[in-house]
Amino acid sequence: MQANQGGASSTRLLHCLHFGGTGHQGPDACLASALVRRPGLGSGQRGRDRPRRTKRSKDPPAPKPGSLARSAWTVSAASSSSCDVAAIPCPPVSRCGVDNSTRLAVQYPGRENRFREALIPAMDSLASAVADELLALPPLPTVFFGHSMGAAVAYETLLRLQQAGGAAHITRLCVSGRSLDGAAGPAGRTDEEVVEAVRSLGGTQAAVFDDPDLRELLLPVIRNDYHLIDAYRRRTDVPLLRADVHALTGDRDPQVTPDEAARWSAVTSGAFTLTVLEGDHFYLVPAVERVARIAMEPAQPLPV
Structure with missing residues (x-):
């Protein structure tokens, strides 16, 4: 989430990302994943320093008075520093033109310091859990950004917030790298089919499967994510969102056309904007600063 911490112009940018097979992120990630440092594989550290399954993560420090509390479900990205997650660079907020904003990333079970938690295999349970967590946050103007599977998670979460009367402050949903209903997946993918699906998305992230240890570590999480999104079907009998919607995609994304x-x-029922950028499913990796600016710009409806 992007949020200004001082004054009435405060805004929050909530990321739900899934980049194919990187870190603990799952098959496709939201811009949130790009903002969360992966233990042992960020800022120049490589495989030999990757996290051990026997190493217990430290508890997060207590929040400072007046700051947004960190929960198991959300991770904040400091606006004064850059981060590097799974080779996806994240510039300082000031370089994205959103100096007074705060970013929060949704952190699913099976990732980061939640690596030992049970995975959630169904969209309804996942989106409901995220929505319950977000209802406890201060009601700052908020933009949701979800990439690939994260786009569906962000959409379903926003639906639940709206139904609970807790979405008045959410101004926009940005959906990236996913069509409205997605492509139907097979009933059950083998491990090899999961790996092939990740490789087909492009990018360099699938190289982690060349390392047997990383493959063993990551496959259960990625397999669960594919099971979740393959089984997901968007309901058509739900109310329209009141927030604006901004769809983004790469012009060569094999999963979604413009x-x-x-x-x-x-x-x-709000404004809709479509932005097509150069690139494949991971178009936002080299364009992360531009994507962040787009997410926070006032939405312009498509010409009729």
């Missing part, structure tokens, strides 16, 4: 991304316009 026309398919434009169909997200059907889920909102």
